[in-house]
Amino acid sequence: MVELARPLQDWFDARGWVVHPHQRAMLARAQAPATLLVAPTGGGKTLAGFLPTLDALASGGPDGLHTLYVSPLKALAADIRRNLLIPIEEAGLPIRVEDRTGDTPASRKKRQRADPPHILLTTPESLALLTSYEDAPRMFAGLKRVVVDEIHALAESKRGDQLMLALARLQTLCPDLRRVGLSATVEDPGAIARFLARHPDPCEILEADPGPDPDISMLVTEQAPPWSGGGAAYAIPAVLEQVRRHRTTLIFHNTRAQAEIFFHNLWLANEEGLPIGIHHGSLDRGQRARVEAAMVQGELRAIVCTGSLDLGIDWGDVDLVIQVGAPKNVKRLVQRIGRANHRYNAPSKALLVPANRFEVIECVAALEAVRARDLDGEPRGRGPRDVLCQHILIAACAGPFAADALYAEMTTAGPYAGLARAEFDSCLDFCATGGYALRAYDQWQRLKQRPDGLWQLRDPRSATRIRQNIGTIQDTDTLKVRWRGRGGAPLGEVEEGFAASLTKGDTFLIGGQIVRYEGLREMVVEVTRDPGRKPKIATFLGTKFATSTQLSQRILRMFRQQDWPELPRHTADWLALQRAVSRLPEPGRLLIETFPHDGRQQMVVYGFAGRNAQQTLGLLLTKRMEEMGLAPMGFVATDYAVLVWGLDAVTDPAPLFDLDALEAGLDTWLAGNAVMKRTFRASATIAGLIERQVGGQRKTGRQATMSSDILYDTLAKYDPDHLMLQITREEAMRGLVDFARIREMCARVGDRIDHVRLDRVTPLAAPLFLEPGRVPVRGMADERLMEEEVTRLLDESGLAGVETKPTWRVPF
Structure with a gap:
C-alpha cells in the first residue's frame, strides 16, 4: 500500500480522518499518463487529484510550476485555493499556491510568469493565453501534472476543445506530463477518458464508491x-x-x-x-x-x-x-x-x-x-474548426512554428484526433490570408511563411490584438445597469436589445428589485427604485436547456404503462383521458393528431426531440406545407411537441417527413435567416476574423453585428465555399437548430407514423394552446384570407358578380 509523506499523514491523523480508498488509489496511479476519477460530490475527489502533488512536494523540491489545476469557473479556482491552503498551512508544507484568472491583477500575472508558484489554479482561457507567450517554455519547464476539475462540464463546450489543444501544447513542452480528470457526473467514462488523454495514449478510469442514494x-x-x-x-x-x-x-x-x-x-x-x-x-x-x-x-x-x-x-x-x-x-x-x-x-x-x-x-x-444512476448526455462529435483556427493564431504568437509539427501536435488532442490534414491546411490558409475572398485585405494577412518553411506572424505587433481576443465564451451584447446619479452603484447587466425596447418610466426586475428605467447615459442603463408597479422582465440570455434524448425516451417508455401510480392523481387521470380520447406517443413511433379548433385546422406532432429541434421542425414543416398548398398560418413548439395551425386539414402527414426534403428546406431557410448570421458572428469571433477587443476597448454589440453581417453577406456572395461559411453551417446544424435530433427522430421512427384524426382538441394537445412564443407564417394563407374577405365585403355591398377589374388600358 502506498504511504503518504509523514507531514500529510500526521495532518490526516490530527483531524481524525482516514484516506479514502479512491484517494489512495490516485496516489498509487501518480505516474499514470492519464487518469479519470469519477467520485461522488463531497467524496474528496479534488483532494484526491492533488494528493500526488502534495505528497511529492511535502519534503520540499525545486521552485517552479509543478501542478496546473484547470476549472470551468473562476470562483471554483478561488474556492479550491482556500481549501488547499488548509492542509498546506496546517501540515507546514513548503508549497506556494496561487490562482490566475481574469480577476487576477496584472502585476501578479506578470510576476507569475517570471516566478510561477508550485501550484497554479486557472481557467481554460487563462491557460490558452499563457501558452501564447514566447516565454511559455521556460514557465512550464518543470510542469509534472495537470488536474482538470469538473471535466464533464468542459467536455460539453468549446472551452473543453480549447483546453485540450492547450494541453497538447504543454505535452510538447513537457513530454512526461501527467493528466488527471475529476468529475462526479460522467455518463460515458470511456468518452471522457478519450477526451482527456493524449491520443493515442490510454487513460485509466477510476470509479469510486458512489455512496448512498440521494x-x-x-x-x-x-x-x-x-x-x-x-x-x-x-x-x-x-x-x-x-x-x-x-x-x-x-x-x-x-x-x-x-x-x-x-x-x-x-x-x-x-x-x-x-x-x-x-x-x-x-x-x-x-x-x-x-x-x-x-x-x-x-x-x-x-x-x-x-x-x-x-x-x-x-x-x-x-x-x-x-x-x-x-x-x-x-x-x-x-x-x-x-x-x-x-x-x-x-x-x-x-x-x-x-x-x-x-x-x-x-x-x-x-x-x-x-x-437508477442512469445519466444522460449528447455526444458532441469532433472538435470545431473555429477553435482550431484560434489555436493556430495562439501558436503563432508564441513564435515561429512548423506546420507539420503543429498538425501532429493538434491531432494528439482527443477532440481533434480525426482531423484530416486538408482540414488543418485550410485553417492555416484562413489564418494566413483570410481566405480567397479576403486575401486582398491587409487586415486578414496575419501569417507568412519564411524561406525555411516556418510560419510566423506577419506583423509581431498583432500578437497583442490576438491575445486580447482569446477565448470561446461568447458574451451576450449587454449593457451595464446602475442606480441613477454620479457614482451610482452597479446592479448587473441586461441585453442590448431589451434595453433598446425600454422607454422612460418602464419597470423591470434585476437582482430581485423592481427598477424604473430613466435613460441611457454613456452606454449605461440608469434606473431608480420603483417597487410599486408590475415589472417587465429583463431578457437575460443565459442558457435555455432542451430535454435530453435519454430523458425523452424515458418519458415515452412511461407512456406504455397501463397506469401510473408514481404520478399524482391529477396527472395520471390526464394521461388516462388522452389514451381514451386518442392515444399516447410511443417509443419508435411518431404520433400525429389532426383536428379542427377555433375555425382552423390543427396538427400536433409529438416528436420529443427537445425544444430547439422541435422549433426547427415547426419551421420546416410549415415550409413543406406551404410547398404542398396546405396554407399553414403558424406554429408553436415545446420540448415534446409542435402545434401547427392553418386553413387546410393534413390528411396524409407522411410526405411532410421526407428527411431529404426537410434538409433541403433547412438549407434554403438557413441561407436567408438571422440564425446563420448570428452563428457566423460567434464562430468568426472565435476564429479571429472579427475582433471584439481593439486596443483594450470593447466594441459595442451593434458595431460587432454590423461588421459581421457585412462580412457574411460578402462571403455568401463572392466565396460561398469559404471556410467560415462551412464552419457556420456546421455550428448552426448542431447548435441553434439541433437538426441532428430531427435526423435521429426520423431514423428512429421510419415510416411508423400514427395519424389520429379527431373532431376536437385532445388532453395532451390542450396545453400547447396556452404556450407563449407562437410563430406566424406569412404565405398563401394570408392571400386566401384576403380573397375571402374581399368576397365577403363585395357580397355585403351588393357588388358580387360586378366586374371589378379596370376596363381601361394603359396607353404605353
Whole structure:
C-alpha cells in the first residue's frame, strides 16, 4: 500500500480522518499518463487529484510550476485555493499556491510568469493565453501534472476543445506530463477518458464508491401545477415552508429570468423577513461576491440561483436543494443535488418542483433516472474548426512554428484526433490570408511563411490584438445597469436589445428589485427604485436547456404503462383521458393528431426531440406545407411537441417527413435567416476574423453585428465555399437548430407514423394552446384570407358578380 509523506499523514491523523480508498488509489496511479476519477460530490475527489502533488512536494523540491489545476469557473479556482491552503498551512508544507484568472491583477500575472508558484489554479482561457507567450517554455519547464476539475462540464463546450489543444501544447513542452480528470457526473467514462488523454495514449478510469442514494422527491403542494408556464408561482407557499425547516436552501432555476420572477414572488411572500438572496451570471460581480460570502458564513436561509452555483464549490451549510422546473438533463440534476450535504457518504437531499402539468411527468422520469444512476448526455462529435483556427493564431504568437509539427501536435488532442490534414491546411490558409475572398485585405494577412518553411506572424505587433481576443465564451451584447446619479452603484447587466425596447418610466426586475428605467447615459442603463408597479422582465440570455434524448425516451417508455401510480392523481387521470380520447406517443413511433379548433385546422406532432429541434421542425414543416398548398398560418413548439395551425386539414402527414426534403428546406431557410448570421458572428469571433477587443476597448454589440453581417453577406456572395461559411453551417446544424435530433427522430421512427384524426382538441394537445412564443407564417394563407374577405365585403355591398377589374388600358 502506498504511504503518504509523514507531514500529510500526521495532518490526516490530527483531524481524525482516514484516506479514502479512491484517494489512495490516485496516489498509487501518480505516474499514470492519464487518469479519470469519477467520485461522488463531497467524496474528496479534488483532494484526491492533488494528493500526488502534495505528497511529492511535502519534503520540499525545486521552485517552479509543478501542478496546473484547470476549472470551468473562476470562483471554483478561488474556492479550491482556500481549501488547499488548509492542509498546506496546517501540515507546514513548503508549497506556494496561487490562482490566475481574469480577476487576477496584472502585476501578479506578470510576476507569475517570471516566478510561477508550485501550484497554479486557472481557467481554460487563462491557460490558452499563457501558452501564447514566447516565454511559455521556460514557465512550464518543470510542469509534472495537470488536474482538470469538473471535466464533464468542459467536455460539453468549446472551452473543453480549447483546453485540450492547450494541453497538447504543454505535452510538447513537457513530454512526461501527467493528466488527471475529476468529475462526479460522467455518463460515458470511456468518452471522457478519450477526451482527456493524449491520443493515442490510454487513460485509466477510476470509479469510486458512489455512496448512498440521494434523498430526492417531488415537492407536495396543495395546488396542482398549471397547464403551462414556467414560473411555478403556485409552489411559493410550499417552498417557503421548506426554507423555514432547513438551515440553507439552494433554489435552482433553468433561466435567469425565471430566477428573477421566482425570487420576487418568494420575497413578497416572505412575511417573516427570512434572509434570502439571488445569484446569477447577469448580476454585478460585487453583488454575487456578497451573496457568496454570506452563504459561506451561513447568513442566508435560501439562495435563488441558476447554473452559476452548479459546480463543485462548497457553499457552506446547504442542507436542501430545490429544483424549480423540469431539470431537462439528469446529469445536471445530479450535479445540483450534490450541493446539499456536501460530505462523503452523506445523502444529498433535494426536491423537484414542476412548473406545469407536463413537467410533472418529466420530473418523475428524472427522479427514476437518478435512482437508477442512469445519466444522460449528447455526444458532441469532433472538435470545431473555429477553435482550431484560434489555436493556430495562439501558436503563432508564441513564435515561429512548423506546420507539420503543429498538425501532429493538434491531432494528439482527443477532440481533434480525426482531423484530416486538408482540414488543418485550410485553417492555416484562413489564418494566413483570410481566405480567397479576403486575401486582398491587409487586415486578414496575419501569417507568412519564411524561406525555411516556418510560419510566423506577419506583423509581431498583432500578437497583442490576438491575445486580447482569446477565448470561446461568447458574451451576450449587454449593457451595464446602475442606480441613477454620479457614482451610482452597479446592479448587473441586461441585453442590448431589451434595453433598446425600454422607454422612460418602464419597470423591470434585476437582482430581485423592481427598477424604473430613466435613460441611457454613456452606454449605461440608469434606473431608480420603483417597487410599486408590475415589472417587465429583463431578457437575460443565459442558457435555455432542451430535454435530453435519454430523458425523452424515458418519458415515452412511461407512456406504455397501463397506469401510473408514481404520478399524482391529477396527472395520471390526464394521461388516462388522452389514451381514451386518442392515444399516447410511443417509443419508435411518431404520433400525429389532426383536428379542427377555433375555425382552423390543427396538427400536433409529438416528436420529443427537445425544444430547439422541435422549433426547427415547426419551421420546416410549415415550409413543406406551404410547398404542398396546405396554407399553414403558424406554429408553436415545446420540448415534446409542435402545434401547427392553418386553413387546410393534413390528411396524409407522411410526405411532410421526407428527411431529404426537410434538409433541403433547412438549407434554403438557413441561407436567408438571422440564425446563420448570428452563428457566423460567434464562430468568426472565435476564429479571429472579427475582433471584439481593439486596443483594450470593447466594441459595442451593434458595431460587432454590423461588421459581421457585412462580412457574411460578402462571403455568401463572392466565396460561398469559404471556410467560415462551412464552419457556420456546421455550428448552426448542431447548435441553434439541433437538426441532428430531427435526423435521429426520423431514423428512429421510419415510416411508423400514427395519424389520429379527431373532431376536437385532445388532453395532451390542450396545453400547447396556452404556450407563449407562437410563430406566424406569412404565405398563401394570408392571400386566401384576403380573397375571402374581399368576397365577403363585395357580397355585403351588393357588388358580387360586378366586374371589378379596370376596363381601361394603359396607353404605353
